[in-house]
Amino acid sequence: MHRPIHELTDAYRRGDLTPTAVAESYLARIAALDARVGAYLTVVREHALAAAQESERRWRAGAPLGPLDGAPLALKDVLCTRGVRTTCGSKMLEAFVPPYDATVVERLRAAGAVVLGKTNLDEFAMGSSTEHSAFHPTRNPWDLSRVPGGSSGGSAAAVAGGLAAGAFGSDTGGSIRQPAAFCGVVGMKPTYGRVSRYGLVALASSLDQIGPFAQDVEDTALLLGAIAGHDRRDSTSIAAPVPDYMAELPRGVDGLTLGLPDEYFIDGMDPEVERAVREAIDVLRGLGARIERVSLPTTRHSLAAYYIILPAEASSNLARYDGVKYGLRVPGRDLVDMESRTRAAGFGAEVRRRIMLGTYALSAGYYDAYYGKAQSVRTLVRREFGAAFARVDLIVAPTTPNVAFKHGEKEDPLSMYLNDVFTIPGNLSGIPGVSVPCGFSGAGLPIGLQILGRPLDEARVLRAAYAYEKATPWRARRPELV
């Protein structure tokens, strides 16, 4: 029964399948397989079945709420869900039960979606492998000895492994696109501000954005359409109309100009990844796109700028975990001692490291040398994208320099950071990007093609991804996870 949402709802319409039967089938797969994959932190079986039954009544009455009614979805455990614990993969929030739904969750419920559960992640979304959850690692359904990517690895693995029809994650430096590439699914980071962040537990507020994981591009368009748009509760959300993404999909790439950045093909990248991406670009050329070389020279400094800006913002955001209003508390002899013990016990190694790094970068005497400098480099990254998009409609590039690596392979923090080298510039500049499967390595591991667009031009990004997907066979391949 694991098939795209648009096929499920077609079957609901015809009466060939019911939302309850589909939800039960997913819940049964989760019960049978998730002990091996580890995609979920919390499964909300009863909630899901109740929502599926309501959906079923609406379909039977011929009055579904829309194209997501009865779609079984998974949510990264950084999205607040009313009455369902939201842990951020951290001991700090192991018992935290939000009193409200994130705007995204509210919109999905209003669209009739069936939430199956909350998915695993690197603690507080800091990581690229989903090995560093405080609870358990997630494994890649294509090869259980490998990581699914991260930090939204649970959501990516759930969609790849047939444990959810679609899912949501958050992308601060690549945390949707990189796991989508590693797991052979479609993953999209919308323009910063396209989707409300209200109820998303904050990592780095100027970079975080929520987006979908899906089995194909059509579902990606559906899922994005359901969550996009202004929200008065997030003052950084953009008050621009949301186009009909589905209607735009079939327009093809004929006549579009695609930019190919020299700086995204670097020494040390996996030759199989480079070959697959170059072949994908040939496919797009064959579909009528014009390919033009572009230059984004500050790309190689993006990683360093990001690893100052992100820890700086994160250290400030995570100051709220002080053992007072919610979350863990470890007793201490006075307030400061209580806070210091609580934070040392509640945060894992990577979170502590980034809090320390961010606090240092913001501290007296170092602010200009680190934070100020990084923000100026961010301006250069934005300008270069702006100049490129004056000449080309979209930019095409690899999503990652390599395929999924083995668990435990990247112990050194810096080598882990390097994984996001191609996705970080999109966050620094706020532009939308998608990762779409573009082939497999010799060992059978998925490879992702990244398509980046102008701010708020998700429609064209999706349109190119759709044209590519239609012209290639990758979507038919599934992991052999029983």
Add this chain to the structure above:
Amino acid sequence: MIDRKDVEHVARLTRLALTEAELERMREQLNSILAHLDTLRLVDTTGVEPTSHAVDVVNVMREDEVEPCFPQDAMLGNAPDRSGEFFRVPRIIEE
């Protein structure tokens, strides 16, 4: 290079009670990361304005209207320690 005293200072600022061994490991790791971040010095940013935010949105205004807010019990429901309608914390000011 940051030394042991810097690390202890930052740990105090961030309210992280780290052990001796953790402080030492943190010093090594931060130095290795900072060495990489120092490559930013190579970028010429003379006269380049900083970007704090990818989208140019400033001063978003709305009407100041009274709306229902979260009930007190819901907001106190996750508190590790409470006393009636208050969050309870260890003593801050000595008698």
